[in-house]
């Protein structure tokens with residue numbers, strides 16, 4: 001079975017836009033788990049524009065499924081992860097001001113750095129995952145770091161699939177197969193959605209977990225708005 005970890009960054013974005021506590025991030029995390037999600041993902045960024053470092057700490061008290069913290073392993077981020085002790089840390093090579101994640105690690109160039117960091121998280125009992133493009137050399141490089149898992153960066157697949165190009169799945173299938181052969185677990189994420197998730201899942205052997213945020217929150221708005229409009233009108237009859 002593939003676990004669904006809900007990325008709640010967007011809930012924090014909405015909350016921060018008004019300065020109060022609506023929507024309530026902790027309640028939302030509690031609810032998605034109550035609705036059956038098998039995990040909660042956050043990706044605190046250095047400017048704290050959505051998830052704040054304090055959110056990561058507060059979530060420790062309410063996340064009873066898999067807690068996945070994503071980010072670039074700079075000093076502040078590492079300290080935060082050691083403090084929160086999530087189930088999994090996903091290492092992402094984002095630039096400080098990146099709008100969103102836009103590339104996987106070069107696991108060959110940064111191999112000794114990643115090896116050291118992976119070992120440090122694992123010594124603290126935290127499972128590691130390395131965000132990578134579906135390139136076979138990068139999967140082999142990831143193996144050499146000692147990581148437990150990789151997360152396949154799926155933006156290109158999502159984009160191409162949206163254009164009708166089903167062949168775009170091929171490098172992902174091959175990368176996942178190699179990871180399986182090498183004994184590394186396979187996660188995936190970025191721009192996965194109701195439109196593309198079934199095809200993706202059906203073509204990736206042993207997909208352990210997907211983390212989905214942007215589309216899932218947008219789809220929740222679309223699928224919920226009709227009900228909410230009727231509820232307002234009901235109250236004003």
Ligand SMILES: CC(=O)[C@@H](O)[C@H](O)COP(=O)(O)O
Pocket residue numbers: 007009010042043045070092099100101131189190191213
């Ligand atoms: C690692 C990854 O794929 C990202 O999708 C990410 O976690 C989302 O971050 P933002 O919500 O800041 O775009």
Ligand SMILES: NCC(=O)COP(=O)(O)O
Pocket residue numbers: 007041070151188189190191192211212213214215216
């Ligand atoms: N790791 C990917 C993630 O957490 C969510 O990405 P997206 O669905 O917001 O693109």
